[in-house]
Amino acid sequence: MSSSNWTFSHPSTFSLVGIPGLEDAHVWISIPFCSIYILSLVGNGLLLAVIKTEPTLHEPMYLFLAMLAFADLIVATTTVPKILCIFWFRDHIIHTDACLTQIFLIHAVSTMESGFMLAMAFDRYVAICNPLRHSAILTNWVIAKIGLGIVVRGAVLLGPHPFLLKRLPYCTTNVISHTYCEFMALVNLACVDPTPMSAYSLAVAFSCGGLDFVFIVLSYILILRAIFNLPSKEARHKSLNTCSSHVCVMLVFYIPAVFTYLTHRFGHVAPHVHILIANLYLLFPPMMNPIIYGVRTPGMRQRALHILGIRSA
Template sequence: MAVSNGTKAHPTTFSLLGIPGLEAAHVWISIPFCFVYVLSVVGNSLLLAVIKSEPSLHEPMYLFLAMLAVTDLIISTTTVPQTLCIFWFRDWAIHINACLAQVYLLHTLSIMESGFMLAMAFDRYVAICNPLRHSAILTHRVIATLGLGVVLRAAVSVGPHPFLLRQLPYCRTNVIPHTYCEFMALVNLACTDMSAMSTYSLVVAFLTAGVDLTLIVLSYILILRAVFKLPSKEARLTSLGTCSSHIGAILGFYMPGLFSILTHRFGHSMAPHVHIIVANIYMLVPPMINPIIYGVRTKKIRNRVLQVFSAVDCHTIS
């Protein structure tokens, strides 16, 4: 592996090390990575196929879920194949343009995922707190506008990242101790004062994911207040049941993400491989668990999936 130290301020390629300190175990680590990735692709593809083929699922909640599934498919495909190439073939080199594109896609898609989580929380809020106007408020046009707004917000807020990173002098080294390119990993390689860029990145994270999480928590406070005012216990349980899958997905997305951000910025005494494993969990686990959570907890999706597999079994037997 070619490594340059202090020789070229603007390298054309970087070297991704994978998980430093665990190089000998890369092949073994690749097994769960590959397994989780296959589950993510199969699960999200099946979820999209079910939503598309079943007219009764063309409702706001499921349309937002389809947008989330597309985002999960792209975000996992942006990182995992590159990581597996490192683990299996020791293919460390990545061109700077590909690296910057990966940075842009990862941060854009993460913000998009946060935005779709907020849109789904808004849908649950309207469905429970104002059920009689749910269909009038969340029309297909409003859903499309919200989806487009989420995409544009992410694209614009992360837009400056690759251009700013491209101008930095990387005269220390071209080695990135990670499995993929990310904003802070490149910032840490630059041999100049990066406090302004770090602050800018934090502001973007707060104004997107931070605001989203705050609004999601607020929406569920209002939902819980409305649920506990319902007259019967059965109605309360039914309403809470419709939100449980979304709450599980929210925790699966935000918890590793927040932990990864905090360890990257403040956990300097933490072993590097711990941070990198957590960062990969943030990219791997949510795309895998989202279709499982919604497939198991959502009755309409579960029934449709069972119908599909029953039809396949009957066709095979005949």
């Protein structure tokens, strides 16, 4: 280890391995990674353009969806370009400040994504359980305050992460067996007991994503109870259809997130499997969210085709 990289056990750079055990296949693995990233950029950019230019979509659900799309773009752009540099150019080195910034953005913005999904669930709850007051409750001012509150919560609760990591002594190695900088990956490199930091991270994760998921489930229990009390089958089907896109997006986000979090802390899976799932958690939702809403929302699909200059059948 060169002395230029180390000063009193605090490295100036870290080295990202990529996917351990699959180094020879990095070029091939980069093909789906790059394709997913391009689809995420195009899909979320188009989704934002559609919501901005289509007045009928200036509703709470789609405004929260626009916030989610913007967060998806940040998460994808924070991670994929560096991953592709590792895969294509074997550029494994990342400056410590860039690594800590990546950690903050990944965790803080992922927390914001969870909050936006909770806001979307709240919108569906009000729209179905109290439809006559929907527009009065979720005004543009209220939507803006909810969005700002979600952003502030993510920034404040995850803000200490990089500062805590920077103070840790890394006295053994600066090599991270991952494709991107991750909080627990750096904690496990430090020559200190990781238990307190792991407990802190777990508490923050539960107070954000865990509680968000609990409240989303409670919202849908109340929503389903209201739907099944509707008098006609047609009304029940229409109400369920308005929730289906959000449910799909929620499952795409939370299932990989829970699996990644639990296996990283408690599981015993092969490193390359864990890292592939961790990347899936970051890359798959940004690609799928625009597809889910584009397919299931006729107005959005038609507007997207119009922007692209494609005539719908």
